[in-house]
Structure formats: C-alpha cells, structure tokens
Amino acid sequence: MPDLSSNTGGIRSPNPFWLASAPPANSGGQVQRAFDAGWGGAVWKTLGQPIQNVSSRFGAHSVAGAKAIGFNNIELITDRSLETNFREIYDTKKKYPKHAVIVSLMVETRDEWRDIIKRSVDTGADGLELNFGCPHGMCERGMGSAVGQEPKVNQEITSWAVEYSSIPVLVKLTPNVSDIVPHGLAAKRGGAHGVSLINTIKSIISVDIDRFVPEPRVGGLSTNGGYCGQAVKPIAMHMLAALARDERFRLPISGIGGISNWRDAVEFILLGSSSVQVCTEVMLRGFRVVEDMIEGLEEYMRTHGFSTLESMVGRAVPSYSEWGNLDLNYETIAKIDPALCIGCNKCMIACEDGAHQCIHPNPTGARVPVVDESECVGCNLCQIVCPVEGCISMVEVDNGFAPSSWNQFVEEGRVLRPKKGAH
Amino acid sequence: MVSTPLDPDRAESVFADFKGEYTREQATLEASRCLYCSDPPCVKACPTHIDIPQFIRKIATGNLKGSARTIFDANILGMSCARVCPVETLCVGDCVYNLLHVPPIQIGKLQRYATDRAYAEQWRFFEAGADTGKTVALLGAGPASLACAHELRRRGHGCTVYEKRPVVGGLNSTGVAPYKMKADRAADEVDWVLGIGGVEVVTGVEVGEQVSFQELEARHDAVFLGMGLGPDTRLRVPGEELPGVHGAVDFIEEMKLTKMNLAGVKHAVVVGGGNTALDAVREAKGLGVGHVVMLYRGDEAAMSGYAHEWAAAKVEGVRAEWRAVAVGFEAGADGRVAGVLCQRLDEKRQPIAGATFTLPAELVLVAIGQSKLGAMVQSLTGIEVAGGRVVTDERGATGRKGYFAGGDCRNGGKEVVNAAAEGKAAAQAIHAYLTGGL
Numbered sequence: 017m018p019d020l021s022s023n024t025g026g027i028r029s030p031n032p033f034w035l036a037s038a039p040p041a042n043s044g045g046q047v048q049r050a051f052d053a054g055w056g057g058a059v060w061k062t063l064g065q066p067i068q069n070v071s072s073r074f075g076a077h078s079v080a081g082a083k084a085i086g087f088n089n090i091e092l093i094t095d096r097s098l099e100t101n102f103r104e105i106y107d108t109k110k111k112y113p114k115h116a117v118i119v120s121l122m123v124e125t126r127d128e129w130r131d132i133i134k135r136s137v138d139t140g141a142d143g144l145e146l147n148f149g150c151p152h153g154m155c156e157r158g159m160g161s162a163v164g165q166e167p168k169v170n171q172e173i174t175s176w177a178v179e180y181s182s183i184p185v186l187v188k189l190t191p192n193v194s195d196i197v198p199h200g201l202a203a204k205r206g207g208a209h210g211v212s213l214i215n216t217i218k219s220i221i222s223v224d225i226d227r228f229v230p231e232p233r234v235g236g237l238s239t240n241g242g243y244c245g246q247a248v249k250p251i252a253m254h255m256l257a258a259l260a261r262d263e264r265f266r267l268p269i270s271g272i273g274g275i276s277n278w279r280d281a282v283e284f285i286l287l288g289s290s291s292v293q294v295c296t297e298v299m300l301r302g303f304r305v306v307e308d309m310i311e312g313l314e315e316y317m318r319t320h321g322f323s324t325l326e327s328m329v330g331r332a333v334p335s336y337s338e339w340g341n342l343d344l345n346y347e348t349i350a351k352i353d354p355a356l357c358i359g360c361n362k363c364m365i366a367c368e369d370g371a372h373q374c375i376h377p378n379p380t381g382a383r384v385p386v387v388d389e390s391e392c393v394g395c396n397l398c399q400i401v402c403p404v405e406g407c408i409s410m411v412e413v414d415n416g417f418a419p420s421s422w423n424q425f426v427e428e429g430r431v432l433r434p435k436k437g438a439h
Numbered sequence: 440m441v442s443t444p445l446d447p448d449r450a451e452s453v454f455a456d457f458k459g460e461y462t463r464e465q466a467t468l469e470a471s472r473c474l475y476c477s478d479p480p481c482v483k484a485c486p487t488h489i490d491i492p493q494f495i496r497k498i499a500t501g502n503l504k505g506s507a508r509t510i511f512d513a514n515i516l517g518m519s520c521a522r523v524c525p526v527e528t529l530c531v532g533d534c535v536y537n538l539l540h541v542p543p544i545q546i547g548k549l550q551r552y553a554t555d556r557a558y559a560e561q562w563r564f565f566e567a568g569a570d571t572g573k574t575v576a577l578l579g580a581g582p583a584s585l586a587c588a589h590e591l592r593r594r595g596h597g598c599t600v601y602e603k604r605p606v607v608g609g610l611n612s613t614g615v616a617p618y619k620m621k622a623d624r625a626a627d628e629v630d631w632v633l634g635i636g637g638v639e640v641v642t643g644v645e646v647g648e649q650v651s652f653q654e655l656e657a658r659h660d661a662v663f664l665g666m667g668l669g670p671d672t673r674l675r676v677p678g679e680e681l682p683g684v685h686g687a688v689d690f691i692e693e694m695k696l697t698k699m700n701l702a703g704v705k706h707a708v709v710v711g712g713g714n715t716a717l718d719a720v721r722e723a724k725g726l727g728v729g730h731v732v733m734l735y736r737g738d739e740a741a742m743s744g745y746a747h748e749w750a751a752a753k754v755e756g757v758r759a760e761w762r763a764v765a766v767g768f769e770a771g772a773d774g775r776v777a778g779v780l781c782q783r784l785d786e787k788r789q790p791i792a793g794a795t796f797t798l799p800a801e802l803v804l805v806a807i808g809q810s811k812l813g814a815m816v817q818s819l820t821g822i823e824v825a826g827g828r829v830v831t832d833e834r835g836a837t838g839r840k841g842y843f844a845g846g847d848c849r850n851g852g853k854e855v856v857n858a859a860a861e862g863k864a865a866a867q868a869i870h871a872y873l874t875g876g877l
Contacts, residue, residue: 080471080500081467358535359479360474360535361476362477
C-alpha cells in the first residue's frame with residue numbers, strides 16, 4: 017500500500033490533496049465536510065481586513081459540449097469577520113488534528129502582519145500561506161500580486177512573517193510575471209519554508225456581445241479577474257518546473273493550477289509538487305471529486321513502484337531541459353493502423369491545412385489515408401486530432417545519424433540529418 | 440398559401456413524433472459530439488450532399504442561421520428530409536462513430552433543429568434570379584417538382600406546376616407516416632419553398648386530360664416530369680372489392696387528410712413487405728387497432744422494408760406472417776371484410792399444398808407496390824420508358840428535347856431526398872438547356 021502522506025515545508029497531511037485558498041475553503045463547515053470527503057488539507061480563504069464583494073463574481077470559458085474549462089473570478093478575500101474565521105479554524109483543527117489547515121493571509125503593514133500571524137498561530141493551524149498572488153482588486157490596494165510582482169517587497173514581507181510565525185510559512189506566487197524564478201528566490205531569501213503556485217492569471221474571461229460589456233458583469237461595468245481551471249494547467253506546470261529545476265531554489269512547492277483529477281495531480285507531483293491544491297474542480301463538482309484523485313494516485317504509485325510520495329516528487333524534472341539540448345537527429349513518423357482507422361480524414365485535413373501536406377487520400381480508394389513518410393516531420397498533429405486511441409502512432413525511425421543537439425552542432429560541429437518537409 | 444386547408448381532427452392527428460425535437464441543450468450537446476470529419480461518409484451517403492459537419496458545427500457554435508443556410512443551399516426540402524429520411528440507412532448509418540461502436544450523430548434530429556428554427560424565424564436565404572423570360576412546366580406538385588422549381592427560380596426561369604389533385608406537396612402531404620411528419624408540416628414546406636415567388640401552381644389539372652402535352656409545349660420552354668407513381672397495385676384475388684379492403688397508399692392519404700372511423704376494427708392485416716407496408720402496420724397500430732399482422736411472401740431477411748422500421752414495428756406490437764400470401768378475402772355478416780385467406784409458401788415461394796389458414800381482419804391494407812406512370816408519356820416521341828420508369832441521363836434529361844424528369848416517376852419510388860436531389864439536378868440541366876448549354 018503506497019504511503020500518500022505529504023510534507024510540504026514541514027506541513028504534514030495524510031494525502032497531498034489540499035483545498036486551495038478560495039470559496040470552497042471559506043468556512044469551517046465547508047472545510048470539515050471536505051476533510052470528511054477525503055481531502056488531506058485546506059488553505060483557508062485569505063484572511064485580512066474583511067472586504068465587501070460585488071454581485072456577479074465568476075465567469076467561465078466554455079467550449080461547445082465542455083462547460084467551464086477555464087474559469088475566472090473577481091471575488092476578493094474573506095468578507096467574514098476575523099473572529100468568526102479564527103474560531104472556525106480553531107474548531108476545525110481541534111476536530112481534525114491530523115489534517116493540514118493552512119491560514120492564508122493578506123494585510124498591509126508590518127503591525128498588521130504581526131497581529132494577524134499571532135492570532136493565526138494561536139488557532140493551532142499547521143502553516144501560513146502569504147497571499148502575494150491575487151491579481152484583481154486587492155492589488156489595486158497595494159496587496160496581493162502587487163507584492164508578488166516586486167521581489168524586494170516579497171522578500172521583506174516574507175521575512176516579517178517568518179520572524180513572527182512559529183509555524184511554516186509558504187509564499188503563494190503570482191503567475192503575472194515574465195519569469196517566476198526571481199520571485200521564488202525572493203521568497204527563499206525572505207526565509208519562506210516553501211512556495212505555492214500558481215495564483216490566478218489576469219484575464220478577461222468573455223464579453224457579453226449583445227451588451228458590449230466584459231463578464232462577469234457588474235451593472236454596466238466589469239474588470240479583469242483571475243483565470244484558473246483546467247485551461248491554465250500548462251502555464252502552471254511550466255512555472256512549477258521552472259522553479260523545481262533551478263539549483264538555487266530547492267524549496268518545497270505546493271502546486272496549484274487547473275488540477276482536476278488524479279492524472280493532473282500525478283503530473284504536478286512529477287514536476288516537483290509536494291502537495292497539490294484544488295479549487296475550480298471543487299467549485300464545479302463538489303468535494304466528492306477527491307475520492308477518484310486518491311484512488312488514482314494510489315494506483316499510479318502502485319503501478320510504478322513508488323512506495324512514498326516523496327520518492328515521486330520531481331521525478332520528471334531532470335527531463336525538462338532547454339530546446340538547445342534536444343536531439344535534432346531523433347526522428348519519428350506517423351503510422352496509421354488501417355485496422356483501427358474509421359476514415360474520418362481528420363488527420364488528412366489537419367496535415368494538409370495545418371502542417372506539412374504529407375497525408376493523402378488512399379490511391380486505392382480505401383478509407384484509410386496514407387502517410388508520405390519521406391515528407392512526414394513527426395509533428396504529432398495527426399495523432400492529436402485522431403479520434404481513435406492507438407490508431408496513429410508516432411514511430412521512431414533509425415536514420416543512421418548519431419544524436420546531435422543544436423548546442424552540440426554549434427559547439428562541437430556534430431552532423432545534422434537533412435531537413436524534412438522544408439521545401 | 441397554396442395548400443388546401445386541413446381538418447384539425449383528421450385521423451393522423453393522434454400520432455406523436457417518433458423522434459422528438461431537440462431542446463437547445465440537447466442539440467448543442469449532440470452537435471458538439473460531431474468529429475467534424477473531412478470529406479466524410481455521411482455527406483457521401485446523402486443524395487443531396489449536404490455539408491453535414493459544417494451545418495452541425497454551426498449548431499454547436501450557435502450560428503443557427505448559417506446552419507440552416509448550409510442545409511437549404513444543398514437541399515431546399517431539408518426540413519421534411521430531416522423528418523422523413525431513413526437516416527439509419529443514409530447519413531447516420533455511415534457516421535464514422537458506428538465503426539467505433541459509439542452511438543452515431545443524430546444528424547436528422549440536428550437538421551430538424553436547424554430547419555425548424557429557420558421556419559419559426561422565417562429566415563429566407565434565396566431570391567429569385569433576374570427574369571429570363573423562359574418558363575418551365577412541372578408535372579406534379581411533389582418533392583421533385585418543388586425542388587426543381589425552386590432551383591429554376593433561383594436562376595430566373597418562370598415555373599408553372601400542374602397538379603391533378605387539390606393537394607399540393609405530393610407524398611409529403613399525403614403519404615408520409617404521421618409519426619414522422621404530418622400534412623400540415625408538409626404544407627408549411629410548400630409555402631416555404633414557393634415563398635421564393637414566381638411559381639404558379641395549377642391544381643385539379645391533369646396533363647394529358649385537361650391540358651395536352653402539345654399545349655404545354657406551346658406555352659412553355661421546357662417540361663419537367665415529376666408526377667410520381669400511380670395508384671396502389673391490386674392483388675386481383677376474390678373479395679378484394681369488399682368494404683374494409685384498401686390500397687395502402689389510398690388508406691394512408693385518407694388518414695392524413697380526413698377524419699376516419701375505425702370503430703369495430705380489432706384486427707388488421709397488411710399485405711406486403713416493403714416500406715409502405717411497414718408504415719401501414721405502424722399506422723394501424725397507432726390508430727388503435729389491437730392486432731396488426733404483416734403478411735409477406737418472403738422471410739424477414741428478404742423484406743425490402745428497412746430493418747430499423749421493422750424493429751420499431753415489432754416494439755409497437757406488430758406481428759408478421761412470413762412466407763404467406765393472401766389468396767382471398769372473406770366477408771362477415773355485415774358484408775364487410777372479416778378475414779384473409781392465406782396460403783403458405785415454400786422457400787422457393789411456391790404454394791405448399793393444403794397449407795392454408797385464415798387471419799381475422801376487419802381492415803386490410805394492400806401494400807404491394809404502386810403502378811408506374813411512364814405510360815402517360817410513352818406516346819411522346821423520343822421519351823423512353825423502361826419498366827414503367829421514365830429513362831433519363833444522369834442529369835435528368837429524357838430523349839425528347841426539352842423534357843426532363845426526376846423523382847419517383849424516374850427512380851421507381853425512392854425517398855424524398857432522392858426526389859429533392861433529382862429535381863435540383865434536373866433544374867440545373869434545364870437551365871443549361873434554356874441558356875443554350877445543352
């Protein structure tokens with residue numbers, strides 16, 4: 017039985033699945049129900065000076081047949097009193113001593129930080145998360161991503177928090193920067209025990225094309241919100257891996273961004289997450305989604321012989337490299353399995369209009385198109401559009417050329433194979 | 440409005456749609472499943488070659504007007520075809536999802552969704568072309584002539600439709616199974632198609648009777664033969680004249696256009712194994728007849744009717760007597776038909792001596808085919824008639840200059856979509872002829 021228990025900078029939880037700091041972790045009732053459903057931890061909805069929210073707060077990016085693959089919000093931090101929140105955190109921690117409860121914080125002055133951290137620690141919480149990421153509303157007041165975008169400010173406030181806190185401190189980073197690494201390093205210099213990433217991405221989710229107003233609409237106006245949900249996963253994973261592979265960083269990471277099932281979680285863990293945080297999937301489908309996440313992760317670990325989560329964390333990081341190190345002589349071509357092909361011609365039109373014009377109608381009139389292997393560049397597009405699993409394989413070709421990356425070509429003068437499809 | 444007012448209490452009114460209409464959510468979800476294949480089998484399977492992936496994608500994106508335009512541009516009868524096409528053997532039957540053993544896209548229901556919306560919103564997509572001064576006579580006001588006339592009007596040619604009945608729309612009005620489409624919807628389509636303007640419809644006039652072909656030739660520049668099929672074929676067995684014994688096509692027309700009294704009918708026998716027979720058994724069931732038997736000379740595999748229709752009939756409780764023919768009808772005390780004398784056949788369809796039986800029946804529908812009308816044009820020099828069908832080239836031109844044909848009188852009795860395709864193709868041939876290209 018694989019051990020799913022997780023440790024992120026000293027914050028321990030029975031499994032790596034945490035509720036992210038967001039509406040699902042807004043109250044004791046919710047967090048306790050989430051723990052009952054199987055969640056291993058929860059980052060409480062950010063505490064600070066209680067705010068007033070607008071009406072109409074969420075928007076969704078839906079494609080036909082798939083609702084809300086992307087999601088955004090213009091909601092702010094907690095609108096409940098600090099007393100209520102602290103009392104519920106205390107109650108929750110008391111009832112669930114083995115689960116991780118992390119308090120997310122966002123205030124302005126050093127005194128405010130000192131005060132709110134003391135009160136948070138007094139609840140018995142397992143850790144703090146500094147919200148340096150919120151990209152809407154709070155940043156206009158000098159908090160959230162306004163902090164996360166300035167490494168000096170990030171480092172300074174982190175150092176205050178670490179000074180005042182007797183429990184681990186995670187810094188939640190904003191993706192609204194050109195390079196995540198300096199911001200992770202700033203948190204490290206401030207003494208953080210780990211980071212969480214990503215917070216939401218600045219976005220306009222959609223426009224009401226009849227009213228000429230972006231959404232979510234508040235009367236006749238809207239504003240940019242924070243983008244999240246399945247669609248942001250690739251962006252989040254890049255930022256995660258960029259920090260995870262940086263020799264100077266080497267801090268635990270709690271991964272966030274579009275995680276909706278156990279596969280997503282596995283990918284985040286392989287790219288360096290010690291725990292994973294989920295919000296949108298819970299908002300759309302409820303706490304019960306965790307059951308499949310736990311089962312799927314367990315079975316994956318069993319299949320791949322990982323007995324502990326720790327042995328799995330970052331397993332794919334060494335294979336994330338620079339383009340210049342990729343082997344230009346590695347060659348694949350598409351092969352279509354005629355027994356599986358249903359004749360939809362999606363590969364043919366995709367190759368013809370969108371790639372390298374090397375898939376053609378079968379000269380015999382049979383429904384299976386043919387690949388001109390002398391022209392196929394191995395781009396994967398046909399395999400991506402094919403609706404039949406296993407029908408198109410990208411097959412390795414032994415072209416007789418020794419491996420050579422661009423860097424090796426430039427530095428050592430290695431030989432490159434002739435280009436294909438470049439006419 | 441050229442169509443005849445219909446009795447709201449006509450017998451067909453009791454039928455509900457066999458395939459219901461989609462809600463917006465259902466249509467969007469189903470449309471989103473479409474793989475958007477390129478050059479796909481569904482389009483090849485459609486006689487009018489509607490760009491199916493394109494119209495379905497437009498439903499998925501909410502571009503319903505564009506979706507309807509795509510459909511009607513290929514097939515102006517897209518609304519009725521959406522309802523009456525045997526999609527199971529055409530587009531849906533060839534959907535690539537079948538090869539994955541995944542339910543195929545419900546193309547007919549999606550087409551109905553888009554075309555119904557076009558009718559409801561009264562979107563019009565096509566205008567008559569500039570007047571060419573040429574006119575065309577079209578015989579019969581069924582799907583073939585309607586499709587032909589619409590295409591001719593897009594090219595600016597004048598059209599006069601000669602229809603011998605008072606009802607316009609052909610079998611769409613008088614013959615389609617009411618659980619697919621009722622006569623009032625067929626009338627809507629006639630109005631929709633003729634809305635392009637410039638089509639004169641003359642009802643109650645049979646060419647060859649009230650007006651001669653010579654007169655037609657004098658009045659018009661070309662003639663389109665779209666008169667369909669003739670009356671039901673008779674069995675020619677004793678007792679066929681008894682009250683209660685009907686030709687199926689006659690009976691169906693009566694059901695679709697008028698009230699009907701089937702009081703006292705507990706048993707019905709339908710003779711035949713084609714699609715008219717399958718419609719008739721399901722219609723008899725739907726009209727409330729408790730025991731309905733299809734009497735067919737071959738076995739189930741030999742039946743020319745569609746397997747999916749027979750499957751539905753079985754679900755509705757219809758029984759079959761395979762390898763048997765009606766050899767006579769018995770009268771009851773009231774002088775109406777009361778039973779069908781049947782003869783069992785062997786595998787070679789030869790009578791088995793002594794193997795006879797009687798089926799009770801207060802209603803008998805004979806669905807063994809319709810006569811062909813080729814004879815009415817056989818006297819015209821140059822026109823070839825084979826097996827009762829008018830012979831043409833692939834575009835619909837007959838051997839007589841200026842004469843074209845399409846629909847059931849040409850193909851011997853196929854689907855509405857075939858008539859639509861042939862009518863449109865013939866219009867293109869007529870246009871070439873009228874403008875000197877043929």
